Amino acid sequence: MIITVTPNPAVNKIYWVDKLKVGSKTQDEFLTRATRSSTSAGGKGVNISIFLAGMGVENVAMGFISGHAGHVLINDLRDKGVTTNFCWTSGETRTNVIIMEQGKEHIPIEVDEGGSGVTTIEAERFIRRYKRALSRASWVVLGGVLPPGVDDGFYHRLTELAKEKGINVVVSATGTPLTRALSAAPYLVKPDLRESLIWDGMVLDTEEHIIAAGKKVIAMGVDMMLISHEVTGDILVTAKGVWKVKARVEMSQLQHLVGADDVFLGGMIYKLQADEGVEGALKFGMAAGTLYAEHGASVCRTQEKIEREMSIITLEQLEGPQ
Amino acid sequence: MKVRDIMTKDLTSIEKEISVKELIFILNSSGTTSVPVVDDEEKLIGFISESDIIKAALPGYFELLDGIAFIPDMNQLSKKLVQIEDDAIEKYMQREVVWVYDDDDDLQVADMMIRKNIRNIPVVNREGHLVGVVTRINLVQQLL
Numbered sequence: 001m002i003i004t005v006t007p008n009p010a011v012n013k014i015y016w017v018d019k020l021k022v023g024s025k026t027q028d029e030f031l032t033r034a035t036r037s038s039t040s041a042g043g044k045g046v047n048i049s050i051f052l053a054g055m056g057v058e059n060v061a062m063g064f065i066s067g068h069a070g071h072v073l074i075n076d077l078r079d080k081g082v083t084t085n086f087c088w089t090s091g092e093t094r095t096n097v098i099i100m101e102q103g104k105e106h107i108p109i110e111v112d113e114g115g116s117g118v119t120t121i122e123a124e125r126f127i128r129r130y131k132r133a134l135s136r137a138s139w140v141v142l143g144g145v146l147p148p149g150v151d152d153g154f155y156h157r158l159t160e161l162a163k164e165k166g167i168n169v170v171v172s173a174t175g176t177p178l179t180r181a182l183s184a185a186p187y188l189v190k191p192d193l194r195e196s197l198i199w200d201g202m203v204l205d206t207e208e209h210i211i212a213a214g215k216k217v218i219a220m221g222v223d224m225m226l227i228s229h230e231v232t233g234d235i236l237v238t239a240k241g242v243w244k245v246k247a248r249v250e251m252s253q254l255q256h257l258v259g260a261d262d263v264f265l266g267g268m269i270y271k272l273q274a275d276e277g278v279e280g281a282l283k284f285g286m287a288a289g290t291l292y293a294e295h296g297a298s299v300c301r302t303q304e305k306i307e308r309e310m311s312i313i314t315l316e317q318l319e320g321p322q
Numbered sequence: 323m324k325v326r327d328i329m330t331k332d333l334t335s336i337e338k339e340i341s342v343k344e345l346i347f348i349l350n351s352s353g354t355t356s357v358p359v360v361d362d363e364e365k366l367i368g369f370i371s372e373s374d375i376i377k378a379a380l381p382g383y384f385e386l387l388d389g390i391a392f393i394p395d396m397n398q399l400s401k402k403l404v405q406i407e408d409d410a411i412e413k414y415m416q417r418e419v420v421w422v423y424d425d426d427d428d429l430q431v432a433d434m435m436i437r438k439n440i441r442n443i444p445v446v447n448r449e450g451h452l453v454g455v456v457t458r459i460n461l462v463q464q465l466l
Contacts, residue, residue, distance in 0.1 A: 136451055
């Protein structure tokens with residue numbers, strides 16, 4: 001069983017508009033009407049859980065939720081076949097607003113709330129529940145930003161607890177929580193560079209810089225580091241080699257970019273947990289992420305369709321074993 | 323149809339050591355009326371509902387009555403709740419739990435719910451791990 005932990009999940013409210021009116025002078029000019037909208041559960045671990053459930057992989061989504069938005073989130077997850085095991089806290093689960101302008105879907109506007117605070121007692125309650133869940137887990141995925149009040153060492157602690165039981169841990173996060181998790185040597189890390197290309201003092205702007213940073217992370221005992229270099233291209237650094245995976249697709253075809261990188265990671269995990277090789281997992285992950293970005297979640301649910309998408313994925317080994 | 327096809331796949335559960343106050347918070351925020359009690363391996367060891375807490379907060383002789391219409395005011399209930407709020411729920415939980423396997427038939431569960439007049443039943447897999455809960459509304463919904 002796979003456990004995903006999303007400490008600060010969100011309800012994603014997406015609006016599609018023909019043209020977004022900004023900074024106009026009259027009321028008539030600043031009102032933008034949505035042509036359609038959707039409300040769904042979001043957050044890194046949550047997105048991976050939805051993908052895995054769609055692929056028929058048993059998984060449990062954990063984290064903190066609260067208030068009305070918490071109920072919206074949990075109901076959406078259940079509708080999508082995800083088993084839930086969230087800790088309820090006081091406050092309100094955050095809502096993230098995403099605006100997709102026609103023709104510019106590949107550059108959505110996203111406004112994320114910070115989320116409600118979590119107390120030390122609530123965090124400890126979660127840890128107790130997480131420890132129990134570990135007794136049935138084979139993989140753990142920790143993802144996203146931490147809610148206010150949760151210590152930066154949270155992912156480090158969760159990684160340590162899982163590793164004590166011999167469970168593979170994947171961390172997809174950013175900033176200090178990710179940096180601190182490294183010393184617990186998770187299996188795979190994926191720094192989130194959407195807000196800044198700088199992580200732990202390293203500027204991850206070129207292929208060379210990414211590979212150098214990856215080698216530094218591998219030297220700490222981490223098995224793999226995956227980094228999005230371009231929207232349609234990622235680099236995987238491992239002790240056995242460095243690979244660059246790329247999707248041959250026009251940017252304008254990418255209609256659903258929000259969460260696509262999580263589907264990519266979910267696709268990799270889907271293959272890795274089945275003991276398939278790194279190269280195949282990387283290609284499958286990129287194919288899943290690309291298919292999702294092109295068509296959305298409803299299409300990205302069968303192995304067959306993802307495998308068909310693999311025809312547009314290229315894989316290049318940049319370096320051999322270190 | 324099998325129970326696993328209709329159950330709510332939620333693992334909200336508690337340990338026997340948590341306090342009555344914490345239980346009330348969990349029930350209130352999650353919108354459920356009862357919750358399974360599990361051990362360190364998520365195996366079912368008990369069950370506790372809001373009714374168990376209300377019963378615990380009522381004076382002993384009220385067990386002989388059908389309702390609380392004879393209680394002079396809500397202060398009595400409130401006072402007793404404050405007295406027990408730090409107690410471990412272990413003291414009030416039901417130890418003889420009614421549960422079903424995830425591969426049991428829906429008809430079997432419906433019969434059990436009607437005969438025993440229960441609303442929610444924890445669902446376990448063949449290894450004894452909690453995998454969800456089946457409710458009356460789960461059963462009714464799948465009949466539509």
